[in-house]
Amino acid sequence: MHANPLAPAWLPVPADANALAAAVWPESAHRDDDGVLRIGGVSAVDLAERFGTPLYVVDEADVRSRAARVRAAFLAAFGRIDSTARVYYAGKAFLSTAVARWVAEAGLGIDVASGGELAVALAAGTDPSTIGVHGNAKSTAELRRAVEVGVGSIVIDSLAEVARVAAIARELGRVQAVRLRINSGVHASTHEYLATSHEDQKFGVPLTGALEAVAAIRAEESIVFLGLHSHIGSQIFESEGFSAAISRLMGLHARLLRDGPVPQLNLGGGFGIAYTDVDSPRPIEQIADDMAAELAAAASRLGVPVPDVALEPGRSIVGPAGVTLYRVEVVKPLEVSVPTAPDAPALEPGASRETATATRTYVSVDGGMSDNIRPALYRADYSARIASRVSAADPMLARVAGKHCEGGDIVVHAEYLPGDVEPGDLLAVPATGAYGWAMASNYNWIARPPVVAVRDGAARVIVHGETIDDLLRRDAGLEGSTTP
Numbered sequence: 001m002h003a004n005p006l007a008p009a010w011l012p013v014p015a016d017a018n019a020l021a022a023a024v025w026p027e028s029a030h031r032d033d034d035g036v037l038r039i040g041g042v043s044a045v046d047l048a049e050r051f052g053t054p055l056y057v058v059d060e061a062d063v064r065s066r067a068a069r070v071r072a073a074f075l076a077a078f079g080r081i082d083s084t085a086r087v088y089y090a091g092k093a094f095l096s097t098a099v100a101r102w103v104a105e106a107g108l109g110i111d112v113a114s115g116g117e118l119a120v121a122l123a124a125g126t127d128p129s130t131i132g133v134h135g136n137a138k139s140t141a142e143l144r145r146a147v148e149v150g151v152g153s154i155v156i157d158s159l160a161e162v163a164r165v166a167a168i169a170r171e172l173g174r175v176q177a178v179r180l181r182i183n184s185g186v187h188a189s190t191h192e193y194l195a196t197s198h199e200d201q202k203f204g205v206p207l208t209g210a211l212e213a214v215a216a217i218r219a220e221e222s223i224v225f226l227g228l229h230s231h232i233g234s235q236i237f238e239s240e241g242f243s244a245a246i247s248r249l250m251g252l253h254a255r256l257l258r259d260g261p262v263p264q265l266n267l268g269g270g271f272g273i274a275y276t277d278v279d280s281p282r283p284i285e286q287i288a289d290d291m292a293a294e295l296a297a298a299a300s301r302l303g304v305p306v307p308d309v310a311l312e313p314g315r316s317i318v319g320p321a322g323v324t325l326y327r328v329e330v331v332k333p334l335e336v337s338v339p340t341a342p343d344a345p346a347l348e349p350g351a352s353r354e355t356a357t358a359t360r361t362y363v364s365v366d367g368g369m370s371d372n373i374r375p376a377l378y379r380a381d382y383s384a385r386i387a388s389r390v391s392a393a394d395p396m397l398a399r400v401a402g403k404h405c406e407g408g409d410i411v412v413h414a415e416y417l418p419g420d421v422e423p424g425d426l427l428a429v430p431a432t433g434a435y436g437w438a439m440a441s442n443y444n445w446i447a448r449p450p451v452v453a454v455r456d457g458a459a460r461v462i463v464h465g466e467t468i469d470d471l472l473r474r475d476a477g478l479e480g481s482t483t484p
């Protein structure tokens with residue numbers, strides 16, 4: 001079969017549009033004898049019947065094993081250079097009390113980015129000393145709560161925050177450990193990175209302001225300096241960006257050692273995952289080794305001891321463990337014009353280029369940007385498979401669209417699905433475990449779906465879904481009247 005000219009260059013026509021690429025699906029995903037997708041030993045058809053669609057499905061064993069694997073990778077790599085690594089799960093990717101317990105049982109701390117995430121981590125029974133707190137605009141109430149419960153570290157994001165945290169800790173009679181987030185000017189995404197002299201973004205203190213901020217921290221008795229923090233971006237496939245950040249931060253780290261202890265270096269998260277068959281992020285073990293090698297080299301170049309390291313992976317732990325199930329509602333083939341020579345020079349005004357047409361089939365499902373905003377927000381690519389059956393039909397280029405009143409409401413920009421995909425089919429989109437539920441909304445008054453954990457053939461709700469009644473209860477205009 002030939003590629004559809006509307007398909008992006010990176011998307012090959014699959015030999016089998018039913019196949020589940022191992023890198024993209026949870027470890028346990030496979031098709032049973034009837035061709036139905038099973039995750040954690042539970043059939044997608046049964047899940048949809050029991051819990052409805054859309055539905056977030058999380059493979060519990062997969063989250064646990066990825067958490068353990070990531071931690072082991074960093075411990076091994078940094079252990080080899082006589083350092084050690086503390087791994088915090090970045091709760092912003094997806095936090096519920098169940099997930100907080102799974103990662104804690106795998107030996108990870110939790111990194112929280114708001115008072116809400118802190119409350120969830122605490123409600124799960126997380127040891128506060130294993131919690132790190134982030135945020136560029138933390139409120140006084142959030143800081144107070146964090147200090148009060150005894151979180152392990154607070155990442156200070158600006159010079160002004162030094163005095164605020166110090167005052168709160170003093171008032172509460174505590175000595176609070178803090179890090180300082182540095183805007184190193186290194187920015188990375190997928191396989192590219194940029195190192196600029198100063199970057200125009202809201203997080204952290206620029207390298208040039210770091211000495212003043214650390215001096216301010218050290219001048220306070222109620223806070224103690226743990227070290228520098230850097231998070232350079234997300235969905236990073238290669239090691240270069242991390243190496244560039246380590247090199248820059250270690251220069252500063254060494255300078256700070258002249259005036260006092262700097263026990264740790266926090267290198268953030270951002271480790272990439274495969275969303276489609278063609279994505280191949282460098283394995284975490286190799287990234288960890290590369291980071292450790294760079295750290296050791298920088299320390300020896302600068303003549304300073306290798307610091308202990310902290311890391312904050314989120315997506316790489318929960319992303320590949322999640323699958324969203326949708327029901328196909330409408331299949332709409334469209335004839336779309338395709339320029340026959342897309343690279344030809346621009347035409348004179350009024351002239352028209354010869355065009356051919358190709359078919360793009362819109363497969364509209366019962367969810368969309370309210371359960372996964374990433375395709376609309378970042379133009380993120382995903383993949384999809386029919387979950388309820390296998391099909392021998394030829395692959396057909398499809399665009400999976402959501403049900404929202406928004407042209408940009410796309411679930412999967414481009415994917416080859418079996419050509420006989422039809423209303424009623426269950427569609428599964430893999431790698432939705434991170435930043436899916438966490439960024440969900442009620443756009444169009446659509447209730448957010450539940451999250452169901454599957455494991456050893458059993459399914460249980462770990463976050464309840466909403467109903468329209470739940471949403472109507474928030475409409476203050478109905479107070480005092482009877483809900484229709």
Ligand SMILES: Cc1ncc(COP(=O)(O)O)c(C=O)c1O
Pocket residue numbers: 090092093111134231233234235268269270271312313314315316434
């Ligand atoms: C400070 C910080 N740490 C960690 C993370 C987690 O990143 P990821 O989920 O890509 O690993 C983020 C994500 O935005 C972040 O801002």
